[in-house]
Amino acid sequence: MKKYLLILTTLVSLQTYAQYQPNWNSLDQRPTPDWFQDAKFGIFIHWGIYSVPAWATNSNADGFGSGYAEWYWQRLFAPNLKIHKEFVAFHEKNYGKASYQDFVQQFKAEMFKPEDWARIFEQAGARYVVLTSKHHEGFTLWPSAQSWNWNAVDVGPHRDLAGDLSKAVKARNLHMGYYYSLYEWFSPVYKNDVNKYVNERMIPQMKDLVTRYQPDILWTDGEWDHPAKTWQSEEFLAWLYNDSPVKSSVVVNDRWGNDTKSKHGSFYTSEYGHGGTDNLPTNGFARPWEECRGIGESFGYNRNENLEVYQTGEQLVHQLVDIVARGGNFLLNIGPTADGRIPVIMQQRLKEIGDWMKVNREAIYGSRKWDKAPAYAKDSKLHFTQKGANIYAICSKWQDNIIIENIEKPTKVKLLGFNGDIKFTYKNKVLTIVAPQVNPNTIPCQYAWTYELSNAHK
Known part of the structure; x- marks a missing residue:
């Protein structure tokens, strides 16, 4: 009996020791699953209520990111920005006194065919997909209990957009992932009691997203307001790595607090041509990296962009080659329309990349710097x-x-x-x-x- 208890105690001790503890010293020991570094090319998707106005300035008057159409709601209430007046003028001219929330009535996704999307992504040569499950506006593309009446099942499309796309993508043997914004611009709970927001909204939502759809990527953003301790990132990642249904396959980025970028996570991130220069690894953080960008200058679909704003197929192939040669992954974004179509110009660019990949795949997939x-x-x-x-x-x-x-x-x-x-x-x-x-x-x-x-x- 004593011998049995000794063996049992030893096994329990080994199991406990093998688990990742809720601190960066332990979490950073987890190796990045090989599939991510082998994949090299993924598709980012920004799709939400902002796809209804689908508008941003083409001016960089306020610097990097000022032309992001997915920030439409925030721009309407940011008088400190030079572009604020342009947003207000556009909104009042075209929508009068309608609130941003009113746009949900036009976000119907009636043309959304997830199987067609997945086919386009596969033919483009992508090996993984990352969908915005919730952007900074707080609207979720899945039936989140914490976003009652502000999700795609309760209102708007009345459809589980995140779930339907996940099924179609996985059916093509592609890896499915989700972008998730930690913060929300106008959530009263977030603005008044961040701890309550984290405990009662953010953490439950992320756990629901993971257990419900079992994604291989969790791509967080909106981390800059607070350090990782406030977001309880270490505790959540310990759960993700130890107890979640994707504990062996999941990868996460480095946006878990205003003190984590290029320091913690499965891979570090950069965007719009800054890869490998603005986010160099620090504190011994040796991980793969990923560059993301849109085909144009916005992530969300921007009707104000003209042809000259869009990258050509040649430019995108050259960027893919450059990034992979430097050891990175390329996450290329598309911005679908509110009715669920991938704009034809974006489909054309993806096809051009896919045609190139069919011939040169051996030099890309599974390669290293x-x-x-x-x-x-x-x-x-x-x-x-x-x-x-x-x-x-x-x-x-x-x-x-x-x-x-x-x-x-x-x-x-x-x-x-x-x-x-x-x-x-x-x-x-x-x-x-x-x-x-x-x-x-x-x-x-x-x-x-x-x-x-x-x-x-x-």
């Missing part, structure tokens, strides 16, 4: 990734001769998407690849071309 690659330069036309013993040299501009220094001699050189042989010479650790004498447009991909260097990494 090549540590011996030449120093990164923003104007570089040659990027590298590494997978196993192979090195991939990706040219964003067609070159007749590609010269790579300080590399092992490959056993074979192949141009992805091209069936012919590729000639190369090797001397004094310098590899010279001779491009085939063809029109690059005849190769079944555009915008960038990849040479696979077999066994060039020792």
